[in-house]
Amino acid sequence: MTSGSGGASNSAIAGRVRTLRRLRQFTVRDLAAMTGVSAGMISNIENDRTSPSIAVVASICHALEVEVADLFSTKSLTDRATKKEDREVLHAADGIEKTVLLREPSRGVSFYEVDIPPGATTGTVNSHKGAIELIIVLSGKVSVFLDDVRISVQASESVKFKSEMNHYIANETTDSATFQWLITKRERSENVENP
Known part of the structure; x- marks a missing residue:
């Protein structure tokens, strides 16, 4: 195993990478493209044949959406249920009950499952500048109000919208409804020109 100046211990991270x-269902080439590191280097890291620099570790973590500490943790990666x-x-x-399925503000992602009783409304929701929201109805029927537009959404249907819009969700029926609510930042690529 080779070791460079300032490199991280590869034996601790090879299998975890x-x-x-x-x-995440990435190929070695996918990860290489996302990190700017060659596919050969990724393969060498995974097979404990080289020790990556701190910069390469940081790039891999960013692409895999994990913290550096996750690569050195002894906790099983598959026991995250x-x-x-x-x-x-x-x-x-x-x-209204809002169950947190995922909330990672540093990555700009929030994901909830919401149980909304008959006649209930979320009220006008604070917008999240630069975010996209997705409502997926699992059961029942809800009305999604976007500015002055009312959209009726029932089980197995969804609606996507820019978070800057004034919006709220209401259950105008006599039955309870459940929906999933995803709030995510827009991808940076929308605002960045490709070289």
Whole structure:
């Protein structure tokens, strides 16, 4: 194994890089393209034949959407399932329950499952500048209000919109409804010219 100045211990991360790459369904070439590192170098890192520099480790972590500490952790990467009873539940007005499925503000992603009783409304939601929102109805029917437009969305349907719009969700029916709510930053590539 080769070791460069300022390099990280590859034996601690070789298998974890491979596992994380596979969990995200990336090929070695995919990861190489995302990091600017050659596919050969990625393969050598995964097979413990070279020790990556700190800059390469940081680039790999960014592409895999993990913290550097995740590469050195002893916790199993496949034991990340969260039981329903262990998830954080936010209680809002009108009896609305918002279960946190994923919340990573540093990456600009929030994902919730929302149970909304009959007659309830989220009220006007604070917009998230530069974000996109997606509502996916799992059961029942909700009305999504975007500025002055009302969109009726029922089970298995979805609606996507820019978060800058004034918006709220209401259950105008006599039955409960459940929907998933994804809020994510727009991809940087929309605002950056390709060289």
